Amino acid sequence: MSSYQPKGRRRMRAAAHVGPNMTPMVDVVMVILIFFMLGSSFASPDWYLTNNTPAIKGGLSKNVKVQKMPATRILIKLTQIGSHTRASIAAFQTEDLSGQLLKWLKAKKKAAGKNVQVLISPANDVPYQQVITTYSDCVQAQYTHVAFSYTH
Amino acid sequence: MSRRGITPMQSEHVNVTPLIDVVMCLIIFFLLVGHIAKKAEVKGVRIPSTKHGKDLAGKSGQLIINLVPRPPLVVGQQRSPKVIIWGERISYDLLPGKLRQYVNEYKHSHTVVKLVIRADKSIQYKYIAPVLIDCASVGISSIHFMTRRPG
Numbered sequence: 001m002s003s004y005q006p007k008g009r010r011r012m013r014a015a016a017h018v019g020p021n022m023t024p025m026v027d028v029v030m031v032i033l034i035f036f037m038l039g040s041s042f043a044s045p046d047w048y049l050t051n052n053t054p055a056i057k058g059g060l061s062k063n064v065k066v067q068k069m070p071a072t073r074i075l076i077k078l079t080q081i082g083s084h085t086r087a088s089i090a091a092f093q094t095e096d097l098s099g100q101l102l103k104w105l106k107a108k109k110k111a112a113g114k115n116v117q118v119l120i121s122p123a124n125d126v127p128y129q130q131v132i133t134t135y136s137d138c139v140q141a142q143y144t145h146v147a148f149s150y151t152h
Numbered sequence: 153m154s155r156r157g158i159t160p161m162q163s164e165h166v167n168v169t170p171l172i173d174v175v176m177c178l179i180i181f182f183l184l185v186g187h188i189a190k191k192a193e194v195k196g197v198r199i200p201s202t203k204h205g206k207d208l209a210g211k212s213g214q215l216i217i218n219l220v221p222r223p224p225l226v227v228g229q230q231r232s233p234k235v236i237i238w239g240e241r242i243s244y245d246l247l248p249g250k251l252r253q254y255v256n257e258y259k260h261s262h263t264v265v266k267l268v269i270r271a272d273k274s275i276q277y278k279y280i281a282p283v284l285i286d287c288a289s290v291g292i293s294s295i296h297f298m299t300r301r302p303g
Binding site: 022025026029030032033036037039046047048049050051052078098122123124125126127128129131132133135136137139140148150 | 168169171172175176178179182183186199200201202203204205206207208268271272273274275276277278280281282284285293294295296297298299300301
């Protein structure tokens with residue numbers, strides 16, 4: 001009996017050591033997990049500007065409404081001069097789209113009130129960035145009726 | 153005495169198997185989500201920056217129209233961009249029909265279809281406007297322009 005006991009202990013100890021060491025694997029897997037978690041949180045810095053389109057009868061939309069055009073209208077013409085984009089509203093002209101134009105729009109909004117239609121009319125060669133900046137100004141100045149025009 | 157001390161220490165090891173199961177599931181989840189996001193959003197598009205914008209509530213129901221610029225053949229003349237929806241390249245002529253098809257499919261699986269325009273900031277307006285007109289002709293009532301925060 002006394003000679004049997006040490007043998008059994010040796011067997012138990014050997015069984016406890018069988019199997020791979022999981023520690024390095026857990027380390028690596030945790031690093032991968034943290035990488036993906038951080039990556040997914042940094043991967044979506046996008047935000048959005050929403051624009052209501054005039055839905056056309058015969059399309060897929062069920063909510064086609066006939067809307068009255070607001071009485072006051074502001075036409076913002078965008079033209080490309082070299083690498084600069086110029087915004088013209090009647091006599092007012094500026095190339096500072098996110099500064100001067102925004103100020104003008106805010107001032108006009110105060111004077112004109114709620115019922116104003118803004119029409120952005122970019123020339124064909126105006127870059128998308130400038131169109132979006134102008135639209136962002138309109139949204140920031142709290143105009144609710146903003147549309148885009150297009151001439152071939 | 154020393155042998156008694158060794159045996160309990162070996163049995164006190166933490167069982168990491170469930171932890172690895174959970175962590176592996178999380179990794180597979182993030183890999184799949186990343187893969188799906190990549191498929192919807194095409195590389196090579198420099199999103200325009202704006203000071204104003206808002207987050208869309210949830211990514212569900214988003215139909216993203218990617219407008220990817222192509223290198224010019226003649227210096228100073230921009231070529232029409234590639235229009236890509238869910239990895240499928242669509243020509244400008246076929247866009248209204250394809251949009252109608254996608255919107256119909258989306259309406260079956262989603263309560264709200266959020267149409268997102270994801271265009272490169274350098275693309276000229278003459279290539280953006282036809283897409284807006286096609287969206288209106290299909291009957292989409294609101295369009296979301298994808299932008300990014302400045303900086």
